Structures are given as C-alpha cells and as structure tokens.
Amino acid sequence: MKSTVVGSFPVELKKESSTKNKLLSALGAYDPYKQAIKDSVISQLDAGVDIISDGQVRGDMVSIFTKYIPGMKIEEGNTVIVSKIVRPIREISIKDLQYAKKVMKDYYNGNIPEGKGVKGIITGPNTIVHSSRIQFFYKNREDAIIDLAHSLKHEVNAIVKKVEPVYIQIDEPFLSTGMVDMKVASEAIDILRENLEIPLAMHVCGTLDGAFKDLAKFNVDILDMEFAGNNVNINVLEENSNLIHNKIIGFGCVDSSVNTVDNIDEVDDLVIRAINIVGKDNLILDPDCGLRRAPKDVAFEKLRIMNEIKDKYS
Numbered sequence: 001m002k003s004t005v006v007g008s009f010p011v012e013l014k015k016e017s018s019t020k021n022k023l024l025s026a027l028g029a030y031d032p033y034k035q036a037i038k039d040s041v042i043s044q045l046d047a048g049v050d051i052i053s054d055g056q057v058r059g060d061m062v063s064i065f066t067k068y069i070p071g072m073k074i075e076e077g078n079t080v081i082v083s084k085i086v087r088p089i090r091e092i093s094i095k096d097l098q099y100a101k102k103v104m105k106d107y108y109n110g111n112i113p114e115g116k117g118v119k120g121i122i123t124g125p126n127t128i129v130h131s132s133r134i135q136f137f138y139k140n141r142e143d144a145i146i147d148l149a150h151s152l153k154h155e156v157n158a159i160v161k162k163v164e165p166v167y168i169q170i171d172e173p174f175l176s177t178g179m180v181d182m183k184v185a186s187e188a189i190d191i192l193r194e195n196l197e198i199p200l201a202m203h204v205c206g207t208l209d210g211a212f213k214d215l216a217k218f219n220v221d222i223l224d225m226e227f228a229g230n231n232v233n234i235n236v237l238e239e240n241s242n243l244i245h246n247k248i249i250g251f252g253c254v255d256s257s258v259n260t261v262d263n264i265d266e267v268d269d270l271v272i273r274a275i276n277i278v279g280k281d282n283l284i285l286d287p288d289c290g291l292r293r294a295p296k297d298v299a300f301e302k303l304r305i306m307n308e309i310k311d312k313y314s
Helices: 019-026 032-047 094-107 125-130 141-163 182-193 233-239 264-278 296-313
Strands: 072-075 078-081 120-123 168-171 200-204 222-226 248-254 283-287
Touching: 032 094, 032 296, 094 141, 120 141, 125 141, 125 182, 141 168, 141 182, 168 182, 182 200, 222 233, 222 283, 233 264, 248 264, 248 296, 264 283, 264 296, 283 296
Parallel strands: 120 168, 168 200, 200 222, 222 248, 248 283
Antiparallel strands: 072 078
C-alpha cells in the first residue's frame, strides 16, 4: 500500500531575505513560489507520503493551465473560451515538478527510494471547459473538450519526458455532477492516455452513486475518489466492487473539507473497510481532495495520520 496527495498544499509565500534573493527581486527575477514548493515537498515527505506533488502553489486548478493555452483567456479570474483551442504556448508545470523532484532527491541524500517519486497533475479537459464560459467559436462544449484534450496531451508528454513521474493524474471533479457527456469525457481521457507508458490516474470527487458505473469503464489505471467526507461513496464502492477488479483505488481517507485533524480511529476503520472491499494491494491512500485551504499544521497532521495507518497495514 502506498500513499499520495491529491495535489494542492497550503501556500505560505515568504519575502526574499537573502542578499541574493533581494537582488533577484530587484531585477524582477525572484520566484516567491520556489520556497513554497520546497516547503510543500518537505512537509509531504516528513509526513511519510510516497508519491508527492509540487504542491500546486501557483494558482487555482483551472487558470493555472488555461492562461497558457491559446483560445482561452482569463477575465476577472474566470476562463473564457474565445477561439479555437490549440497547443499550449509553453510547458506549464515542468519546472515546478522538476524542482519538486530535486527537493525529494536531496531529502533522500541523492537517491529516491524505489516506489517513491513525483506525479504529474493536470486538470482535466472536461472540468476546465465546464468551468469556463464559451464566448466565441464553439457551438457546444463537447468540441471544446476534445480540442482541449489534444492541447493538454502536449503537457502530458512533456511531463513524462522531462520529469519521469511515477504516474500522471487527471483531475476531473465535474464528472460526478451529471453535467458532463460521459462518452465525450471518456474520449477525452483516451486522448490523454494514448501511447502513455506509465499509469494514468483520474481523480473525481463528489458523490458518485450516479456516475460510478460509467467511471469504472474509463481507460485509467487508478480511479481516485473521496470517502472520508462522503458517507455515500464507500457504499457505492462496496456495491460495485466487481466493476473495478482491474483498477487501483485512490482512497480518500482524510476529510479535506474540514480544517480540523481527523480522528485516527475513524480513518483506520474506513481504511479497514476499503481493504476488505478491494484488498490492500489495490489501494493508494490520499486525502479526499487538495489541502490548500487547511492551516499548514492541520494539513501536515492529516497526512501524518494517513501515513501512520498506511504503515500499519503495509
């Protein structure tokens, strides 16, 4: 059994303190997010997380991608689709992931242990398009979703080549809402999956009783869902366990919707139930969703408890 995070971590931007950083700031070259990435990575590792993220410190899950994709623009904090969506103008998350991996390597004195590493995280095309307003060009969201999938595929390929992650995670929370054409959604994921030689995960939060049977058919290796803050999904998993015999379950076992530390006995009971449903070798433990809104000490303690339980059953 391994552990991971869904992605985001509390961000604490620090002012430049060293002479070097002050000089870089004066030249407009100081990156205040670099220390936030380092702090996030070290917190995850200190808590015992096996497969880390870069903390997703630079912005919300949609605009962090769409501001670099032609055909989309940001207006008052929201994404608007204004023309045909094409490939990104630059690699979006590569440098942050490379730096996160360097911090991890330094943490382990030069050699990242087997079974540990960094994962690439991309907000899915269905979620991005359904979070955006179509102003021009597209008559329906489905065509925009397919074009965006082709655009994001360039980022997937760049992450695989330049970061060598453990796996790629696609965040698709909108797939639980009933608003998405599941056939188109599956086609978009297939585009991202094409020729991918490492595992592909898909994170879907929300209540899944109306979507699980469709999600189980998606061409992904890891299906990641929330269970701690949602008392419906564990029953859905139990009732439909026969549908996911060929998938690993990313099991959200600490509640990201509350900014208090979870009761370790309740988390333990939930994990035991999951083990009884799919087996411990078919589980990756993680929080329900990102932890950006939690105080840093609370986020750390949630991860520490999760990993204490992981170690208990590994």
